[in-house]
Amino acid sequence: MRKGKVALTMELPLPVHGAATTKQERAYLAIRDAILTGLINAADRLPSTRVLAQRWGIARGTLESVFERLQLEGYITRQVGSGSRVSAIIPDSYLKAVADSRTTAPVRSEPTAVEKHLAPKGKRLRAQVGVPFVARLANPNLIAPAEWAAHLQRAMAAMKPEQMCAAEPQGTLALREQIARYLRNHRGINCQAEQLLITNGIRHGIDMVARCVLRPGDHACVEDPGYAAVHRIFAEAGARLLYAPIDDEGLDLRGLPASVECRLAYVTPAHQSPLGVIMSANRRLELLDWAQRQNAWIIEDDYDSEFNYQSAPLPALKSIDSMQRVVYCGSFNQALFSNLRLGYLLAPPELHSRILALWDTVGRSVGVSEQLGLAEFMRILHSCAICAAHGRRIRRCATSLSIP
Numbered sequence: 127m128r129k130g131k132v133a134l135t136m137e138l139p140l141p142v143h144g145a146a147t148t149k150q151e152r153a154y155l156a157i158r159d160a161i162l163t164g165l166i167n168a169a170d171r172l173p174s175t176r177v178l179a180q181r182w183g184i185a186r187g188t189l190e191s192v193f194e195r196l197q198l199e200g201y202i203t204r205q206v207g208s209g210s211r212v213s214a215i216i217p218d219s220y221l222k223a224v225a226d227s228r229t230t231a232p233v234r235s236e237p238t239a240v241e242k243h244l245a246p247k248g249k250r251l252r253a254q255v256g257v258p259f260v261a262r263l264a265n266p267n268l269i270a271p272a273e274w275a276a277h278l279q280r281a282m283a284a285m286k287p288e289q290m291c292a293a294e295p296q297g298t299l300a301l302r303e304q305i306a307r308y309l310r311n312h313r314g315i316n317c318q319a320e321q322l323l324i325t326n327g328i329r330h331g332i333d334m335v336a337r338c339v340l341r342p343g344d345h346a347c348v349e350d351p352g353y354a355a356v357h358r359i360f361a362e363a364g365a366r367l368l369y370a371p372i373d374d375e376g377l378d379l380r381g382l383p384a385s386v387e388c389r390l391a392y393v394t395p396a397h398q399s400p401l402g403v404i405m406s407a408n409r410r411l412e413l414l415d416w417a418q419r420q421n422a423w424i425i426e427d428d429y430d431s432e433f434n435y436q437s438a439p440l441p442a443l444k445s446i447d448s449m450q451r452v453v454y455c456g457s458f459n460q461a462l463f464s465n466l467r468l469g470y471l472l473a474p475p476e477l478h479s480r481i482l483a484l485w486d487t488v489g490r491s492v493g494v495s496e497q498l499g500l501a502e503f504m505r506i507l508h509s510c511a512i513c514a515a516h517g518r519r520i521r522r523c524a525t526s527l528s529i530p
Contacts, residue, residue, distance in 0.1 A: 149184050154192045161201050161214055162446060164221050172202065172210040199441075200375070200406030214407040217415035223448040269462050274499070277506070281498035289494055295486050297324025297470075298494060301501040305470050308504070313428065314441035315454065315472065323471045323482060324492050328427055329355055331455040331471040332392070336363040338480045339390050339423055347391035349377055353399050353427070356392050365390070372398055376405030379416050391417065392425045395443045399429065410443050417451040423477065428456045450474035458500065468492060468500055 160166045173181075175189040182189075193210055196202045203213045289298070296302065302319035309315040325331040340346060342364030348357055350369035357367060368388060371378050377393055393413065395405035405413075417424050426443045444454040457469030473481055 149182075150188045150192055153178070153182065153184055153189060154195060157192065157196060158199075158201060161212055162216060162220070162448075164216055166212050168212050168215045170212045171208075172212070174209060198404070200408055214411065217411055219415045219418045220411055220448060223418070274463075274503075277503040278495060278499035281502040282495055284502075285494075285498060289498070293494070295482060296320070296322065297492065298497040298501060301497045301504075302470075304501050304504040309442075309454075309456075309472070314445035316445075317472055321472055321478065323473070323478070323485060324497060325455075325457075325469040325471050325485075326467050326492055327457045327459060327469040328429055328455045329359065331453075331469055332356055332425055332427070333359050334471070334481050334484055335423070335425055335453050335473070335477070336360055336365070336390065338477060338484055340365045341389075344389040345386055347379075347382065347388050347422075349393060349398065351400060352392070353394070356425075356427075360390070360392075372401055372403055374403060376403050376409045377413060378409070379412060388420050388422050390423050390425065392427065393443070394427045394429065396428055397430055399427075405443070410446065413443070414447065414449055414451060418449045422451070424452045426452050426454045428454060430460045444472065447474075450476070453477060462500075462503075466496070466500070468496060 157166075157172070166172070172193075175186050175193060178184070178189050179186040193202065193204065197204050197210075201212065201214045202210050204210045299319060301324060302322045305322055306317050306319045309317055323331075325334070336346075336359055340360065340363040344365050345368050346360040346363075346365040347368045347370050348360065350371050352369075352372075360367060368382055368386065370391075371381055376395060376398060377391075382388070391413070393405065395410060397404065413424060416422070424443070428442055442454060444452045451474065453474070454472040455469065458466055459469070471481065
């Protein structure tokens, strides 16, 4: 078959199981995964949305949305008269990792004893509200104090006596289950509750990773420009910083010296802080390939994925992490209120136990009442804190504050 002619996509089955719950998501995963696994190569031409609509029994408008999403993420290019072609170049190391993952059974952590008992199953710029190019505080109008108090009251009324004295090392199971559900449905990350760790926020998670990974003299890659607090965290750990510039595709690793080994990289791929750039698919794959070759870890700071800047939030870098190199960090401080101080961390198995041991040693300072209150909030809204009503409220506040 000549280059540029692709029939394989027609035969791709739509995923039936997993996180995909709509035809649009299933169609997206079918095409994206075919690209990521090398079934469709760079420069290959995809069938038209009209053809796929007939073959898959999906409305053409739905497939147009899928193709627009794939184009936005950098997997394909579209040109009138030439159709849609694959633009993402998949590194060989990524394809090997995908193949290896298919022959290796996933390791599932055993529930902790507590889970078995409790569950049947100069002058620094300060964060401000609405100020661009400075870390932003959440709009205080996102949730009323009385509304939050009601969730706390319901959670406390249902609390079991054991939960008041027996702390779950990773955080309350109820909250971790809700977060895992949110990550599966809204960020494309296939994870379970036992893989998550509840933190005081994203910076807390980054600090724990830095303590577990970095040794004095190690190199750490950061975005330039980037989040100054992270630069200070790495410097406190004794790391020497390597500054990677940001262009219109996101982090550019080509400027880093090839001879220097790097232990850790920090990125904000969904919405780079402070420039707002979305990291392209090619750059994401290059970053994963770089981390594999360097034997390095990547911290993905997904600080504001709830906000809609162009269309639906892009899937997380962690969602395509077949190499188990990405530590994913998120929080609810932007979606609810800044002083909530609740976040979460999802690390590869090799790092998870080390981070948990450190967290257990230095002391768990996230209160059980706040965790259960947030779990109740997420449960009641039926879509893990980003329900339609709260999502509209977030976006109205973002618009009123002129957030880019």
